[in-house]
Amino acid sequence: MTDDASKTTADGQTMWGGRFSAKPAELMQAINVSISFDRRLAPQDLAGSRAHCAMLTKAGVISSADGARILEGLDTIEQEMASGAFPFRDEFEDIHMNVEARLKELIGEPAGRLHTARSRNDQVAVDFRLWVREACERSAAQLQALQRALLAKAEVNADTIMPGFTHLQPAQPVTFGHHLMAYVEMFGRDASRFADARARMNESPLGAAALAGSPFPIDRHMTAKALGFDAPTANSLDSVSARDFALEALAAASICSTHLSRLAEEIVLWVTPQFGFIKLTDAFTTGSSIMPQKRNPDAAELVRAKVGRILGSLVSLMTVMKGLPLAYSKDMQEDKQPVFEAFDSLSLALAAMTGMVLDLEPERERMAAAAGAGFSTATDLADWLVRTLNMPFRQAHHITGAAVKRAEGLGVDLPNLPLAELQALDPGITAEVYKVLTPAASVASRTSYGGAAPAQVRAQIKRWKELLP
Numbered sequence: 409m410t411d412d413a414s415k416t417t418a419d420g421q422t423m424w425g426g427r428f429s430a431k432p433a434e435l436m437q438a439i440n441v442s443i444s445f446d447r448r449l450a451p452q453d454l455a456g457s458r459a460h461c462a463m464l465t466k467a468g469v470i471s472s473a474d475g476a477r478i479l480e481g482l483d484t485i486e487q488e489m490a491s492g493a494f495p496f497r498d499e500f501e502d503i504h505m506n507v508e509a510r511l512k513e514l515i516g517e518p519a520g521r522l523h524t525a526r527s528r529n530d531q532v533a534v535d536f537r538l539w540v541r542e543a544c545e546r547s548a549a550q551l552q553a554l555q556r557a558l559l560a561k562a563e564v565n566a567d568t569i570m571p572g573f574t575h576l577q578p579a580q581p582v583t584f585g586h587h588l589m590a591y592v593e594m595f596g597r598d599a600s601r602f603a604d605a606r607a608r609m610n611e612s613p614l615g616a617a618a619l620a621g622s623p624f625p626i627d628r629h630m631t632a633k634a635l636g637f638d639a640p641t642a643n644s645l646d647s648v649s650a651r652d653f654a655l656e657a658l659a660a661a662s663i664c665s666t667h668l669s670r671l672a673e674e675i676v677l678w679v680t681p682q683f684g685f686i687k688l689t690d691a692f693t694t695g696s697s698i699m700p701q702k703r704n705p706d707a708a709e710l711v712r713a714k715v716g717r718i719l720g721s722l723v724s725l726m727t728v729m730k731g732l733p734l735a736y737s738k739d740m741q742e743d744k745q746p747v748f749e750a751f752d753s754l755s756l757a758l759a760a761m762t763g764m765v766l767d768l769e770p771e772r773e774r775m776a777a778a779a780g781a782g783f784s785t786a787t788d789l790a791d792w793l794v795r796t797l798n799m800p801f802r803q804a805h806h807i808t809g810a811a812v813k814r815a816e817g818l819g820v821d822l823p824n825l826p827l828a829e830l831q832a833l834d835p836g837i838t839a840e841v842y843k844v845l846t847p848a849a850s851v852a853s854r855t856s857y858g859g860a861a862p863a864q865v866r867a868q869i870k871r872w873k874e875l876l877p
């Protein structure tokens with residue numbers, strides 16, 4: 409205990425805001441206790457204990473009678489947890505010891521046999537893997553729901569012309585469907601990252617015990633199978649020390665949240681009166697308490713912000729794990745809160761984004777008008793010169809630049825630039841050129857694989873519909 413810990417402030421409160429007295433025992437409990445957050449691992453802890461108990465019984469390490477009583481006791485605990493009657497107690501520190509202490513109260517002596525050939529080190533490792541595995545499955549399923557929402561919007565907007573941007577400057581016309589399908593690709597990769605992480609983490613650490621394995625005739629293959637793992641982990645030290653499964657899941661969550669933040673940012677931009685590309689209903693916007701005209705895209709803004717927490721969680725756990733010697737260290741108890749926080753945030757962000765995608769409606773006329781602005785079909789003019797007049801692209805680019813400059817000077821867009829003006833730049837240009845200068849013609853011409861042409865977009869929508877479960 410430092411001097412500071414025993415100092416009191418002027419109003420007689422301790423340095424700890426009055427929450428803790430400065431007694432070492434209380435401070436120790438305050439820093440050591442994890443039940444307030446690791447109680448979320450209760451279902452996984454019960455599943456691990458059931459598998460371990462069944463295996464100990466089968467291996468003859470504990471008697472069938474004791475095994476049966478333990479399983480009954482675990483059932484009672486599960487019911488108590490479901491009804492809210494389970495007494496979570498700080499003095500038992502964490503979820504593992506809370507369950508064991510309650511089991512002892514319920515069934516007496518056999519409770520003490522459950523921990524044979526097991527340690528909290530492999531117990532927490534298995535519980536946490538099960539939790540993260542489920543979080544990966546849930547995230548992938550939510551991503552697929554979001555993809556389905558995007559597909560539905562893309563399908564009815566495969567022909568909805570909108571400007572495509574680079575540097576947030578109008579670049580070339582695309583369609584709203586094409587734009588939404590870009591996110592279907594991103595979220596598809598996110599879902600596959602969660603699937604990859606799940607596949608790699610799916611090995612059971614149970615039976616590694618404290619760090620070195622067990623002298624009892626345990627069957628780690630049996631418990632691995634019972635818990636849905638592909639195999640037991642192959643090194644007992646690694647089994648209790650590894651948290652890269654959680655880091656990998658957090659990395660996948662972080663990347664996914666950057667994709668969510670990009671779409672959220674576009675929604676924020678698109679609903680501004682300046683863009684006016686989409687409308688969101690009141691379901692996902694809020695009014696201002698002072699400015700009656702306002703409709704703020706709060707949900708999109710919050711989705712945009714969630715990456716802060718989620719990436720923060722990755723940095724947090726990565727920093728905890730860096731430099732930790734093998735095997736278990738108590739530092740690793742700090743693994744849970746960032747992971748819970750990250751996946752709670754991701755889950756909410758995915759659900760909110762799915763809701764917004766279903767809710768949003770494009771303002772087709774505004775989008776189409778914007779698609780024609782900013783000389784967005786200039787590339788089409790250059791391509792026409794290359795194709796029709798067999799001009800080198802660099803020369804075509806130069807002539808088109810001059811045409812844009814002329815149009816700008818006359819205050820017209822390219823489709824309205826008089827033919828004489830174009831012919832002054834190159835006498836070979838004919839009225840045929842106007843056919844390629846509209847945004848619709850520009851989009852329709854982008855027929856290369858993966859391009860913006862509606863037929864290409866529809867082909868990708870069809871492919872994704874077949875891929876998605």
Ligand code: ARG
Nearest residue numbers: 442502528529532736740741
């Ligand atoms: N509550 C601990 C954690 O979450 C469980 C493992 C404790 N192991 C130990 N050797 N003290 O990491």
